[in-house]
Amino acid sequence: MEQEYIITIFSENSKGLLNQVTTVFIYRDINIESITASESSVGGIHQYTIVVRSEREKVEKAARQIEKKIDVLKVYVFTPEEVVQQEIALYKVAHNKDVEKLVREQHVRILEVEDDCIVLEKTGYTNETQALFELLKPYGVFQFVRSGTVAVSRYNKELLEEYI
């Protein structure tokens, strides 16, 4: 059955690794919904968070093939229930009374205020950031951007610890 999976990859910070990782998804015919990459809690080691929709078996096989890459330390596959995940969205919208009211009701953070526009930030699940976008739309959204998902597992330990 197709469903969402969150794949966490720990790797050396070597050039071209992102390319190697995404190649495996192409090879196994899995489309990437979102991707983030940045340094992990351990210096020199990068963490990728990749969200895909696919079947468990297919994702597990892709994960093992990614893990096989020389510079990859470890790959974990999670279902949404196994992680706490968030993404961040920024909205640049027209500055007027109606928008201000909405901002107060929705607990949205204001990043910057200018004469004719304001920049808002909301953190949450995709459906939440999307819902705010729909609410703002009638007032005119000049720009909208959403990050990929970041996630931590529900385990208490840093996943990487046992591997280095």
Add this chain to the structure above:
Amino acid sequence: MENTPVISGSEAVIRSLLAEGTETVFGYPGGTIMPVYDALYGYREQLNHILVRHEQGAVHAAEGYARVSGKTGVCLVTSGPGSTNTVTGLADALLDSTPLVVVSGQVGSALLGTDAFQETNFIGITQAVTKWNCQVKRAADIPAAIARAFYIARSGRPGPVVVDITKDAQQERAPFRYEKVTQIRSYTPCPKPDRDQLAEAARLIDQARRPLLLVGQGILTGGAEEELAAFMEKSGIPAACTLLGLSALPTDHPHYVGMLGMHGNYAPNIKNRECDLLIAAGMRFDDRVTGNPKQFGANAKIIHLEIDPSEVNKIVRADVPVIGDVRETLPLLTELIGRREHEAWIEEFRACYDTEYRKVIESELFPSTSAIRMGEVVYRAALAFDAEAVIVTDVGQQQMIAARYSRFRKSRSLITSGGLGTMGFGLPAAIGAKIGAPEREVCLFAGDGGFQMNIQELCTIMQTGAAVKMVVLNNGFLGMVRQWQELFFDRRYSFTEMQNPDFGLLAQANGIPYRRVEQREELEEAVKQLAESKTAFLLEVKVEQEGNVFPMVPAGAAVSEIRWA
């Protein structure tokens, strides 16, 4: 430091190769690798360089060299077309787990990414066909990159790696200190076997009534031939080989029951369904082996001895995966199991062999047709070489026939392109095999099609004197494709008939003795002449035009749908 001489990057390449025990490199020079070739000139007494005629030939030759010797094959090529010409060989080596280090020249680092003359993004191109690759832009980084390359190429499940070195890095001077790599923190080449899984595997083996051992190339790459023999001796379990597993045990071993796969032997192909236990050792359940994987070993528990965790449960679900090097895991298993015999069970395989013998083997080896058949040629060669030769094949009908009817006494005696099925592999691989094992006879079987796909390497034979014994089985067709057209496309022979050159003149042009055989009466004597020749020899045999390879399990079909004609 007194023992860290300052040398050029190109000399560092050569000294690094020597430090890894490299004796032979296969290569072809060009602009961006010229500094390394210049350094090589000074080391030509220590490092043997084989000048091929096409970089694809260099890689296949290095594969043949590696497969026969167990050493790492090394290639040296220039940037741009030189490097892209290696791609097919790299893909071949990746699928067949062959250890290779390909050193490629690259444009100067200042020009990288600018579409400079003979620049290609070789690292990008080879990402999908290498076990690992890297680009080096500083002379000081060359020794470490090559050390890492060799470690990765030959450790764990072997494979091809590329080290792409910019021209300025080759010319720059830097202190040279060589340290072998013995560990990379993000890479576990040989996972430690799990004791519980071993115990569970042993329990299944002791209980099994109809077990079958599936022997793959992992036995050869792991150097576990003796460990295999000991396991077979104690367990009494019959063994079948995959195409690449052939010669891991002698074909006359009393418990050997034949080859698996599309054109494999009837017994293991049909019997795997009746087994209650399959022990897969160093094999990966390739679709050419399993046919329909749902039916393969459908009634059996499966123990999978495998070094590469990504292969476990990839095609067939393993009940007990035993991850690790078979050279380590097999003896541990042997120790745990009880001594058994399975004579009655093995007898059932022999009965299947008799069926196969009556239906196809007899008429292939001792035909009553006037036309010569491929099988009888392979059989004659096995007799003439006393089953001691290294058999190299190209791809197609002749490959399957050579695999089916060759006899093997020694390990590492079949060199063939299994995973990629690369036509044009045979001739250069045979040259590499001869160079890797000069004391052994090397006998190539090629079709008239595949022989022409890297035929330029005949000139390499001329220049090196490599005494390769070549047999071209000429049916005037791209035989295997024609067979599929006959069986599955209504005999519509769309562009499979070949008008061939005069192979005798080609041999003559390269100073290679040649003989053509059209009549069966001449065959035995001609094969003997081939075997006894002190130099390279080309024997062309005109074989049945529309001969087919049987039995055949059509792609994806269940073995019950086996075709005999």
